[in-house]
Amino acid sequence: xxxxxxxEAAFTDIAYERGLFGPDVEIIRRDVGALADLDxxxxxxxxxxxxxxxxxxxxxxxxxxxxxxxxxxxVGYDRIDRAEAARRGITVCNxxxxxxxxxxxxxxxxxxxxxxxxxxxxxxxxxxxxAAWTPIDDPLVRRLSSMVVGIVGLGRIxxxxxxxxxxxGCRVVFFDPHLPNGVELALGLSRAATLADxxxxxxxxxxxxxxxxxxxxxxxxGEIALLPQGAVIVNTARGPVLDxxxxxxxxxxxxxxxxxxxVIPVExxxxxxxxxxxxxxxxxxxxEGRLVITPHSAFASPEAYEDIKRKSAETMRAVLIDNRPxxxxxxxxx
Numbered sequence: 485x486x487x488x489x490x491x492e493a494a495f496t497d498i499a500y501e502r503g504l505f506g507p508d509v510e511i512i513r514r515d516v517g518a519l520a521d522l523d524x525x526x527x528x529x530x531x532x533x534x535x536x537x538x539x540x541x542x543x544x545x546x547x548x549x550x551x552x553x554x555x556x557x558x559v560g561y562d563r564i565d566r567a568e569a570a571r572r573g574i575t576v577c578n579x580x581x582x583x584x585x586x587x588x589x590x591x592x593x594x595x596x597x598x599x600x601x602x603x604x605x606x607x608x609x610x611x612x613x614x615a616a617w618t619p620i621d622d623p624l625v626r627r628l629s630s631m632v633v634g635i636v637g638l639g640r641i642x643x644x645x646x647x648x649x650x651x652x653g654c655r656v657v658f659f660d661p662h663l664p665n666g667v668e669l670a671l672g673l674s675r676a677a678t679l680a681d682x683x684x685x686x687x688x689x690x691x692x693x694x695x696x697x698x699x700x701x702x703x704x705x706g707e708i709a710l711l712p713q714g715a716v717i718v719n720t721a722r723g724p725v726l727d728x729x730x731x732x733x734x735x736x737x738x739x740x741x742x743x744x745x746x747v748i749p750v751e752x753x754x755x756x757x758x759x760x761x762x763x764x765x766x767x768x769x770x771x772e773g774r775l776v777i778t779p780h781s782a783f784a785s786p787e788a789y790e791d792i793k794r795k796s797a798e799t800m801r802a803v804l805i806d807n808r809p810x811x812x813x814x815x816x817x818x
Contacts, residue, residue: 528549683711
């Protein structure tokens, strides 16, 4: 019998999955804090593995001698050691077509919260000694249609975010060296030839790239220095793409007007905290209204959770049962 292992109890109702996989497939459900906590017997039986939040490092793969397919129940696949999976002949898949609208909406929401002074005025008005009932003159607050939005990575989410910003009247420029010529013409966007060219004109910078060796640390001190004075950075991609220390320095010296982060390099944050997170939690006055952090929640909605369940199960069936692979991540080094 083919066996599919769900090591997390994030989804309680699996009636759809039982019907989709059929009576010849055994579904094992567990709820462990990490794959290392699984019983060896469960690992030994698994032909398919469904991963939501867990990491799948090389040292754990030896415990899965029968494993043929691992489906990452999400878009990013940096939690899986792809090189070791390839060596063991394990097919790695993801779920690229869920949460697109939610993350794009979230990116725009973070930018709007900062650029329209929503957070700035909210923080001022909630003080014990009430602030003056008047707008605050701050570099954060700008007319949206007067600004250039720079999109780094024009995949599904990046495209959706770009079109949303465009609808607000912003001029949208993107950088994505992996896309063919002409994409900008089809979408009515502008294209930057290099990341530096994009940064120099971006009043709002929104990151939408996967975490790879190419993108890790791609926006640091030098890149932030290229942004116009008073720029805002939004990251709904992956935490290690953006250097938090560089963001802190940019906010402290005023080069950055604000930052909106749904992702950080270490999630959840652990002690000792990066200085930016420490100051944020301490509500230090210099950060008031200038930094908003959400807990990697941009994807979340009831509809998105349903998409994750359904689309991940369909991907597993296509590869493991029907032998018609879909959403397969290339095995070569990224």
